[in-house]
Amino acid sequence: xxxxxxxxxxxxxxxxxVEYSGVGIHTGQEVKIRFVPQEAGRGLFFKRTDLPSQxxxxxxxxxxxxxxxxxxxxxxxxxxxxxxxxxxxxxAYEIDNLCIELSSLEPPGGNGxxxxxxxxxxxxTVEELQAFVxxxxxxxxxxxxxxxxxIVAIPSDEYRLSYTLHYPQSKALxxxxxxxxxxxxxxxxxxxxxxxxxxxxxISNLIDRGLIKGGSLDNAVVIKEDAAIxxxxxxxxxxxxxxxxxxxxxxLSLIGIQFTAHIMGIRSGHPANFRFAQKLxxxxxxxxx
Numbered sequence: 001x002x003x004x005x006x007x008x009x010x011x012x013x014x015x016x017x018v019e020y021s022g023v024g025i026h027t028g029q030e031v032k033i034r035f036v037p038q039e040a041g042r043g044l045f046f047k048r049t050d051l052p053s054q055x056x057x058x059x060x061x062x063x064x065x066x067x068x069x070x071x072x073x074x075x076x077x078x079x080x081x082x083x084x085x086x087x088x089x090x091x092a093y094e095i096d097n098l099c100i101e102l103s104s105l106e107p108p109g110g111n112g113x114x115x116x117x118x119x120x121x122x123x124x125t126v127e128e129l130q131a132f133v134x135x136x137x138x139x140x141x142x143x144x145x146x147x148x149x150x151i152v153a154i155p156s157d158e159y160r161l162s163y164t165l166h167y168p169q170s171k172a173l174x175x176x177x178x179x180x181x182x183x184x185x186x187x188x189x190x191x192x193x194x195x196x197x198x199x200x201x202x203i204s205n206l207i208d209r210g211l212i213k214g215g216s217l218d219n220a221v222v223i224k225e226d227a228a229i230x231x232x233x234x235x236x237x238x239x240x241x242x243x244x245x246x247x248x249x250x251x252l253s254l255i256g257i258q259f260t261a262h263i264m265g266i267r268s269g270h271p272a273n274f275r276f277a278q279k280l281x282x283x284x285x286x287x288x289x
Contacts, residue, residue: 008132009258013037013097014124020116022108025196025220026070026082028213031104033086035120038097040131043256044090046073046080046100059087059100061254061277067270069211071251081106084250084270089117091253092187093126096133112195112219114246118188134288138261142283144276149267151276156262158182161248164266165241170199171226176241182249191249193235194242200224248273255281 019034034049044059057063057075065074070082086100086107092114100107110116143152148166160181167173180186198206198215200222206212212220221230221240228234236242248265251273261280268276 007135007137009094009135010128011040011096011131011133012094012126012128013039014095014121015127016124018120018124019101020108020110020120022110022116023214024082024104024106025109025112025214026211027104027106029104029106031102031106031108033103033107033120034101035124036099036101037124037127038099040097040129042097042099044087044095044098044100046083046102048078048080048105049101050103051078056099059083059254060256061274061281064254064274067274068209069206069270071247071254071270071274079105082109083107084247085110085114086117086250087253088246088250089114089121089187089192091249092182092192093118093121093184094258095121095126097129109214109219112221113243114187114192114250118192133258136257136259136284136288138259138280138284139287140283142276142280144272144279146272146275149269149272151263151265151268151272153261153263153276153280156260158262159260160262161245162262162264163241163245163248163268164264165238165244166267167199167223170223172223172228173240176238178238178241178245180245187249190236191242191246194239194246195219195221195230195235196243197221197223197228197240200229244268252277252280255284257281257284259284 014037021032063073066072072081162179165176
């Protein structure tokens with residue numbers, strides 16, 4: 001895609017391969033994830049090493065097939081599920097070219113946040129390449145609404161994300177707000193540690209749907225009445241709101257365009273993030289032909 005943007009940065013990959021093994025939150029399956037450096041222009045893509053042909057799925061919006069409680073990709077009959085926590089870390093560290101190898105269909109959950117993927121990136125170290133990527137500045141607002149769920153993007157010189165979480169039925173959640181200009185260090189310290197959460201009342205339904213087979217207090221915060229039940233307590237008073245920002249960073253990274261804008265979400269989850277990402281991709285493409 002051609003662009004009128006004059007701002008660029010060098011493309012990035014990793015200096016070496018790095019791997020980690022753990023259990024998928026939804027599948028409960030043991031899985032190995034491996035980050036493999038790629039040359040400039042290759043982009044981000046997943047590879048299913050457990051399948052005979054080792055098929056690959058690009059980490060772009062056109063391959064999103066489902067967004068129930070996570071963001072899932074598919075190409076033909078090959079699937080990769082729960083990609084958002086991995087992609088959030090890669091976006092924050094500005095990794096442009098990487099093969100993400102998986103020995104099963106879901107990345108390991110770690111502690112339910114992006115911490116383990118940040119650790120992998122820092123073990124391997126980020127490496128600049130001799131090629132550039134344009135950074136596109138949004139010129140006109142983009143918005144998406146579904147009932148009481150809203151997301152809007154407005155022009156900005158930085159990539160900022162703001163989120164309002166509102167669960168009036170939960171005393172422990174209530175209303176929370178968080179805003180951050182995305183940087184590598186800010187993500188590592190303020191967003192990456194924030195774990196996924198679930199309402200206690202939803203657990204039996206998720207189990208009936210075949211989900212959260214690997215879920216536990218080791219990788220999730222359970223909200224019950226006026227209590228947030230978790231291992232080692234909450235890392236931040238608004239940890240749940242921050243996790244929604246984490247999810248949004250991962251979901252919007254699938255646009256595949258480096259951009260600056262101020263993204264504001266109200267009560268949005270993966271389904272709305274995906275539909276908004278489609279609109280934002282369309283707008284950025286129109287503005288920068």
